Amino acid sequence: MKTIKTILFALAMFVSVGAMAQSATKAAKKFDSKDYALFGEKFKVSKILTKDQMLKKYKTLKKGDTITVQFQSNIKAVCKKKGCWMKMELAGDDDSFVKFKDYGFFVPLNADNSDAIVNGKAFVDVVSVDELKHYAKDGGKSAAEIAKITKPEVTYSFTADGVYIKK
Numbered sequence: 531m532k533t534i535k536t537i538l539f540a541l542a543m544f545v546s547v548g549a550m551a552q553s554a555t556k557a558a559k560k561f562d563s564k565d566y567a568l569f570g571e572k573f574k575v576s577k578i579l580t581k582d583q584m585l586k587k588y589k590t591l592k593k594g595d596t597i598t599v600q601f602q603s604n605i606k607a608v609c610k611k612k613g614c615w616m617k618m619e620l621a622g623d624d625d626s627f628v629k630f631k632d633y634g635f636f637v638p639l640n641a642d643n644s645d646a647i648v649n650g651k652a653f654v655d656v657v658s659v660d661e662l663k664h665y666a667k668d669g670g671k672s673a674a675e676i677a678k679i680t681k682p683e684v685t686y687s688f689t690a691d692g693v694y695i696k697k
Contacts, residue, residue, distance in 0.1 A: 566647070566694035570635040573649040573692040578602045585620040587652060588686040596653045601626075605637075605644050605695070610670045613637045618646065624686065626652070627665075631691040641695055650690040657683050 561575040579587065579601040587597060606617040606625055613636035617625045628648055630636065657665075662683055666676045 561647070561694075563694070566696055568692065568694055569637050570630060570690060570692040571649075573600075575600065575647060575649075575694070578647060581619050582621040584626065584652070585622070585624055585686075588620070588624075588626070588654065591652070591654045593654050593656065596651050598650070599652050600647060600649045601652075602645065602647045605641050605646050607669055608637060608639055608641045609665075609668045610639055611668050613639050613641070615665065615668075616641065616646075618648065618688075620686065626686045626688045627655075627657075628688040628690050628693075630693075631689055635693075637693060637695065645696040647694040648688060648690040649692045650688055652686070652688050655685050655687040657685050 561578075563575075577600060579599060581601065581603040584599070584601040584603070587599065591597065601618075603618045603620065603626075606619050608616045614630065614633065616628045616637055618628055620626055628650075631650065659679055659682055662679045663676050666679060
């Protein structure tokens with residue numbers, strides 16, 4: 531009986547030490563502003579959603595709903611004229627179309643494929659054909675690709691007041 535208790539005690543100690551080491555690893559992976567360039571307003575990074583969690587949030591929204599949130603993902607595309615918008619990856623083939631509050635700042639034109647954290651308001655929007663064509667032109671699409679745009683599109687939109695892009 532004492533042997534079983536000793537084994538159980540040793541096993542409990544082993545598990546707790548492993549859990550403490552895992553917590554320390556998570557703490558080491560916390561956000562460090564030195565690893566990122568800031569665009570727009572400085573913000574405290576907390577409760578960052580993943581691209582999967584963000585897509586789930588978007589799916590609960592209907593037109594007119596807005597939520598304040600932070601999420602982290604990869605930048606799929608950036609406006610090639612000014613850096614005035616970007617598309618960020620969501621789960622699957624979905625993406626979030628990110629514009630910047632009051633047109634108040636821009637991101638680097640070469641920020642494609644960079645990791646970013648955005649802070650701001652998420653909402654669902656319907657984008658007109660003219661606006662979609664404008665964004666396609668700014669994104670460097672060909673005339674043939676732009677001509678294929680014939681229907682408005684429901685988009686997962688985001689207005690960011692601040693963006694951290696990994697250096």
